Structure formats: structure tokens, C-alpha cells
Amino acid sequence: MTTTVRTYGGLDAVHINAGDMGxxxxxxxxxxxxxxxxxxxxxxxxxxxxxxxxxxxxxxxTRGGGxxxxxxxxxxxxxEAARPAYSATKAGINALARHLASRWGREGIRANAVAPGxxxxxxxxxxxxxxLLEALLARSTRHGRADDIATMVAHLxxxxxxxxxxxxxxxxxxxxxx
Numbered sequence: 379m380t381t382t383v384r385t386y387g388g389l390d391a392v393h394i395n396a397g398d399m400g401x402x403x404x405x406x407x408x409x410x411x412x413x414x415x416x417x418x419x420x421x422x423x424x425x426x427x428x429x430x431x432x433x434x435x436x437x438x439x440t441r442g443g444g445x446x447x448x449x450x451x452x453x454x455x456x457x458e459a460a461r462p463a464y465s466a467t468k469a470g471i472n473a474l475a476r477h478l479a480s481r482w483g484r485e486g487i488r489a490n491a492v493a494p495g496x497x498x499x500x501x502x503x504x505x506x507x508x509x510l511l512e513a514l515l516a517r518s519t520r521h522g523r524a525d526d527i528a529t530m531v532a533h534l535x536x537x538x539x540x541x542x543x544x545x546x547x548x549x550x551x552x553x554x555x556x
Contacts, residue, residue, distance in 0.1 A: 379433045379437055383437055389441065390535075391445040391446070391535040393447045394447070394448050398423060402461060402464055405419060405460065406460055420466075423463075423470075424474075434446060435482060435487060444487065445487075445534060446475070446490075447492060447535055448475050449494070450469075450471045450472050450492065450493040451465075451494060451495075452550050453465040455493070472546045474489075475490055475491040483543050491546045492534070493546050493547065493549065498522065
């Protein structure tokens with residue numbers, strides 16, 4: 379944060395996007411998973427978000443507020459048979475956003491989370507079976523792209539998103555409807 383503040387004169391918004399996707403294949407279930415996988419996933423996915431927040435909030439407050447946007451996941455809502463650590467950390471990120479909105483909203487801090495579904499990254503396009511990708515199209519004509527997420531994050535950080543605070547926004551083509 380110090381380098382950003384020194385270079386640009388302050389901090390107005392932060393997008394916190396972190397996840398240890400290398401552990402996902404080992405994030406099996408709570409009975410069989412190695413506890414090191416659980417601990418590592420929480421350290422990167424949730425503690426990492428909290429630490430960035432811890433250092434960003436004071437800088438945002440010096441400028442009268444600003445926006446924090448977290449990357450969560452629809453896994454926080456779906457209840458999967460595998461990936462309990464991943465899902466729990468993403469649910470924790472949603473709670474973190476609501477905490478920030480409740481604690482510092484009146485001081486100008488906005489905190490929201492974007493919860494993407496499947497995003498077609500090059501790795502997923504190369505590694506996933508076409509029939510699986512087709513089966514994952516629940517209520518949309520296409521899969522998500524990185525720019526779908528970037529557009530929502532930019533909106534939440536902008537003045538146009540100034541009235542949105544403490545929300546988790548599903549950006550998943552309608553897979554999860556609440």
C-alpha cells in the first residue's frame with residue numbers, strides 16, 4: 379500500500395482477487411482431506427483478503443472513503459460434494475464484505491463481493507471436456523469471460539456503484555438464483 383500511496387498520492391479503490399487454485403484438487407472432503415490443504419486454503423483465500431483489507435482501510439479513510447471489491451465464488455452458495463475449504467473461504471469473504479460495510483459504511487467505505495461462476499480461462503478451455511462445459515450452461519447462452527467480472531468490479535468501484543454496499547453479486551449467467 380505504501381508504494382501505491384507514494385506513487386499515486388492515495389488509494390481510492392482495491393480489488394482483492396486471490397485464491398490458491400493449486401490446492402483445489404486436494405480439497406476433497408472434510409473426512410479425507412489433509413488438514414494442511416484446509417489451512418493453506420484459508421491462509422491464501424481468506425486471510426489474504428483480510429490482510430489486504432487491514433492495510434487498505436486506513437488509507438481509504440484518509441481520503442474520505444473508497445471501495446473494496448472482493449472476488450468470491452458461487453461455490454459459497456452451492457454446497458458442493460467436494461471443495462469444502464474453498465467454499466468456506468468464499469463464504470467467509472462474503473461475510474468480510476458485509477462486516478466492512480457495516481463497520482465503516484458511514485465513513486465512506488464501500489465493500490462488496492463479486493461471486494463468479496465458471497469463467498472460461500485458457501486453462502479451462504484446454505482441459506475441460508466439451509460435454510462438461512455444455513452441461514454447465516444452466517440459464518445462459520454462454521460461459522463467463524474474464525471481462526464479465528472486470529466490468530462488474532469496475533462498476534462497483536466507480537461513482538455509478540456508490541450506493542451499493544455490503545452486497546454479494548453473482549456474476550454467473552444465472553446458475554445461482556436467490
